[in-house]
Amino acid sequence: MSQVVNSAKEMQRQCLALQRAGNRIGLIPTMGALHEGHLSLVRRAKAECDVAVATIFVNPAQFAPTEDFSKYPRSIDADLGLLDSVDCDFTFVPSADEIYPPGFSTYLAPPAVAQPLEGVFRPDHFRGVCTVVLKLFNLAPADVACFGQKDYQQALVVRHMVRDLNLPLAIEVCPTVREADGLALSSRNRYLSEGERRQALALSQALAEASDLYRSGGRNSRVLAERMQAVDAETLQELDTIDRSAVALIACYVGTTRLIDNMILS
Numbered sequence: 001m002s003q004v005v006n007s008a009k010e011m012q013r014q015c016l017a018l019q020r021a022g023n024r025i026g027l028i029p030t031m032g033a034l035h036e037g038h039l040s041l042v043r044r045a046k047a048e049c050d051v052a053v054a055t056i057f058v059n060p061a062q063f064a065p066t067e068d069f070s071k072y073p074r075s076i077d078a079d080l081g082l083l084d085s086v087d088c089d090f091t092f093v094p095s096a097d098e099i100y101p102p103g104f105s106t107y108l109a110p111p112a113v114a115q116p117l118e119g120v121f122r123p124d125h126f127r128g129v130c131t132v133v134l135k136l137f138n139l140a141p142a143d144v145a146c147f148g149q150k151d152y153q154q155a156l157v158v159r160h161m162v163r164d165l166n167l168p169l170a171i172e173v174c175p176t177v178r179e180a181d182g183l184a185l186s187s188r189n190r191y192l193s194e195g196e197r198r199q200a201l202a203l204s205q206a207l208a209e210a211s212d213l214y215r216s217g218g219r220n221s222r223v224l225a226e227r228m229q230a231v232d233a234e235t236l237q238e239l240d241t242i243d244r245s246a247v248a249l250i251a252c253y254v255g256t257t258r259l260i261d262n263m264i265l266s
């Protein structure tokens with residue numbers, strides 16, 4: 001059974017004690033509403049480390065007032081069952097007060113790679129992500145932290161933060177897990193009606209077409225897709241010609257749900 005820890009101090013104490021005893025810790029930060037994508041991260045952490053620690057915290061600081069913080073899916077009992085099924089050792093489930101106690105006022109300025117793409121549409125999003133991820137790294141000190149490639153820019157932002165601030169852990173980015181028909185797993189897929197679920201396939205289909213075109217020699221990113229941006233995989237700068245490691249990213253509304261997906265073109 002995954003041991004549930006609610007107290008920040010207790011989580012920190014347990015992780016430090018485990019590390020002192022020579023255990024490698026793999027951390028899986030999540031906002032809950034878990035699916036197979038998250039479980040693949042736990043499996044990776046278990047494969048690489050002695051102890052896997054998942055965190056479940058819907059972080060208010062990364063949602064704009066107009067976004068879906070209050071209706072973001074919360075399914076703690078089901079989440080804990082899923083974490084048990086993959087032998088996750090600890091689950092840190094702090095309250096909002098535990099992470100942002102009264103008087104909290106320190107926020108992290110995110111690295112430059114946070115500015116384009118999602119940074120344009122969600123201006124304070126990565127400030128909130130960096131702040132909470134840094135807090136989680138401090139509260140659950142780990143040797144490795146696992147993130148999904150579906151949130152490509154987030155993973156890159158976290159990598160840059162870890163590098164720039166000399167944080168003593170490695171970041172693993174794990175492949176996107178998809179449904180059989182190609183839809184990338186996302187907690188927000190729960191918002192989709194049946195019809196929207198069908199429409200949402202446009203994201204992975206567009207990316208697959210771009211990838212096919214790339215493999216058959218297409219290098220003009222304008223030709224690759226109208227609604228997709230092909231950017232340098234490291235800097236996220238837009239590319240006209242794909243002459244280096246690149247990633248095609250897509251973000252769109254299906255009904256009122258904003259979904260993102262991406263595919264590496266190399």
Ligand code: PAF
Nearest residue numbers: 029030031059129132151
């Ligand atoms: O990807 C997520 O679920 C969140 O952005 C994260 C990394 C847990 C920070 O709240």
